[in-house]
Amino acid sequence: MTVEEGLVASRFLHFAALLFVFGSALFPLYAFAAGANRTKASFTHWLRSWIFAACLLAFVSGAAWLLFASASMAGSLSEALSLETMRTILLGTAFGKVWSAHLALVAALAIVARFDKGHRPASRAILSAVCLAGLAGVGHTRAQDGVDFLVHTASDGTHLLAAGAWLGGLVSLLAILRRPDAQTPLEADTIRMLLRFSRMGYLAVAVLIATGAINGWYSIGSVRQMPASLYGQLLIAKLGFFTLMLLLAAMNRFWLVPALRTSASREQRAATLSRLRLHIVGEQFLGLLIVAVVSVLGTEDPTAGG
Numbered sequence: 001m002t003v004e005e006g007l008v009a010s011r012f013l014h015f016a017a018l019l020f021v022f023g024s025a026l027f028p029l030y031a032f033a034a035g036a037n038r039t040k041a042s043f044t045h046w047l048r049s050w051i052f053a054a055c056l057l058a059f060v061s062g063a064a065w066l067l068f069a070s071a072s073m074a075g076s077l078s079e080a081l082s083l084e085t086m087r088t089i090l091l092g093t094a095f096g097k098v099w100s101a102h103l104a105l106v107a108a109l110a111i112v113a114r115f116d117k118g119h120r121p122a123s124r125a126i127l128s129a130v131c132l133a134g135l136a137g138v139g140h141t142r143a144q145d146g147v148d149f150l151v152h153t154a155s156d157g158t159h160l161l162a163a164g165a166w167l168g169g170l171v172s173l174l175a176i177l178r179r180p181d182a183q184t185p186l187e188a189d190t191i192r193m194l195l196r197f198s199r200m201g202y203l204a205v206a207v208l209i210a211t212g213a214i215n216g217w218y219s220i221g222s223v224r225q226m227p228a229s230l231y232g233q234l235l236i237a238k239l240g241f242f243t244l245m246l247l248l249a250a251m252n253r254f255w256l257v258p259a260l261r262t263s264a265s266r267e268q269r270a271a272t273l274s275r276l277r278l279h280i281v282g283e284q285f286l287g288l289l290i291v292a293v294v295s296v297l298g299t300e301d302p303t304a305g306g
Contacts, residue, residue, distance in 0.1 A: 003077060004299060007068040012295040013061035016288065017054045018132045021109070022161065023168015024051055025124040030200055031172070031193045043176055044121075048113065051124065055110035058131070062103050069095065098137050105131050132164050133157035139298055144218065152218045159211035166204040167287040173197055174280045177273065191261055198253045205246065219302040231302045238293045245286045248279050 001009070024047055032043075070080035070089045079085050090096035109127045116123065136156035144152050176193065216235065226232030256276045263269035 003068055003071045006064065007072060007299055008295045010061045010064035010068055011298055012292055014058055014065055015135070015291050015295060017058035017061060018106075018128065018135070019160075019164040019291065020168045020171055021051050021054045021058065021113075022125070022128040022132045022164035023166065023170070024054075024172045025121065025128045025168075026165055027169050027172040027197075028121050029125060031169075031196050032189070043172070046175055047172070048116075052110060052113040055106065055113050059103065059106045059110060062099070062106055066096075066099050066103070069099075095138055098134070102131065102134050102138075105134065128164075129161055132160050135160060141218075148218070152215065155211045155214040155218075158207060159215060162204040162207035162211065163287075163290075166201060166208075167284070167291075169197060169200065170280055170284050170287065174277060174284070177277050177280070191257070194252075194257050194260075198257070201249060201253075205249075208242070229300075229302065231297060231300045234293050234297050234300065238290050238297075241286045241290045241293070245283050245290075248283050248286070252276060252279050 028044065028047070066089075067077070067080055070086060071077045073089060073093075074080045074085045080089075088096075090100055105127070109124070109131055112124055112127060134157070136153045136159075139156060141149060141153040141156050173193075176190070220226055220232055220235065226236055256272055256279065259272045260269060260276065263272055
């Protein structure tokens with residue numbers, strides 16, 4: 001594995017882990033109706049274990065990101081592993097200082113996820129939001145300064161939070177829909193949960209489009225310039241995957257969820273629920289492709305020609 005490949009892989013794992021943690025931590029704050037105690041209790045038990053595992057992955061991949069980024073700066077992995085080089089990067093560069101604080105926050109998030117018994121779900125959501133949004137401070141936003149830096153960083157951080165709410169929420173949604181009793185008439189909570197998730201999805205999509213336009217303006221400057229660079233071509237691929245996600249989400253909201261509500265028999269309900277789960281898996285797959293593209297985008301120069 002080359003240094004660049006290691007950097008892309010560690011970025012991918014780190015992004016994916018934190019997107020999942022934030023989206024899953026946020027999910028119970030809006031998805032459950034007041035009386036959905038049975039569904040919420042079983043979900044909370046599942047949630048704690050998986051969030052803790054994802055936090056550990058985020059910390060390990062974050063440390064790997066630091067190692068490969070240091071190797072890129074130093075010229076080789078062997079140089080990056082030296083104490084003197086690591087000290088210089090951690091204490092003498094903006095990236096090192098920001099990343100040290102970031103890894104400390106991820107470690108704190110892992111501790112909260114491990115020992116919190118679920119009584120303070122907002123604490124996980126807030127801390128994971130800070131960890132995820134903080135990634136905006138180590139990307140292409142550093143190409144600006146002053147007000148432009150603040151605007152670009154705020155936009156990029158908000159973009160990450162909206163993506164996490166959607167992608168991480170999809171994992172939680174699928175986990176609940178895979179429960180054996182999700183299709184029974186007694187589980188009307190499932191329909192309400194789907195509608196609540198859809199409302200959150202509307203907001204997330206609106207924020208993604210608005211902040212994506214701002215980020216693209218800072219990075220590319222003009223739509224006509226996009227095909228002229230590898231960065232722009234990757235951005236076009238990202239937009240394509242995003243469009244496909246929107247199509248699947250629209251089919252879920254305006255076709256499958258209404259069909260689930262009006263299913264006349266258990267067999268129809270089971271078939272509709274199965275198709276809905278398949279669509280959610282498709283959204284997740286496209287989301288992972290977007291995360292993979294973003295992981296590469298962070299290593300490319302937006303101003304370089306193709």
